[in-house]
Amino acid sequence: MATTLDKPVGPPMRPHIVLLVALILPGVGQVLNNTPMRGLTMLFFMLMLGVITFNLAGPEISVVGKFAGGIFVYAISVMDAYYWARYRHERHKYTV
Numbered sequence: 001m002a003t004t005l006d007k008p009v010g011p012p013m014r015p016h017i018v019l020l021v022a023l024i025l026p027g028v029g030q031v032l033n034n035t036p037m038r039g040l041t042m043l044f045f046m047l048m049l050g051v052i053t054f055n056l057a058g059p060e061i062s063v064v065g066k067f068a069g070g071i072f073v074y075a076i077s078v079m080d081a082y083y084w085a086r087y088r089h090e091r092h093k094y095t096v
Contacts, residue, residue: 012085012092018033018081026078027040027042030042032085033088046073049072051070053070
């Protein structure tokens with residue numbers, strides 16, 4: 001199975017730019033890494049787990065606790081976008 005990492009798509013974006021965009025716009029960091037389905041999947045699970053934990057949390061739980069599932073996937077999404085951007089940037093730097 002061919003992935004987008006195997007296809008020549010031009011020079012990748014700088015990892016810190018991808019990190020900044022991923023922090024501001026969830027799922028877009030993966031889109032900038034040329035993996036849009038991964039970004040949509042992260043966004044879907046972020047919203048679903050946010051809704052589930054909001055509905056299951058009691059009234060005495062803080063707002064952060066009510067959206068803990070979505071916040072967890074958001075954090076994983078940001079780290080994933082930065083990791084792959086750094087990987088693609090290093091790989092491109094040494095192959096050109």
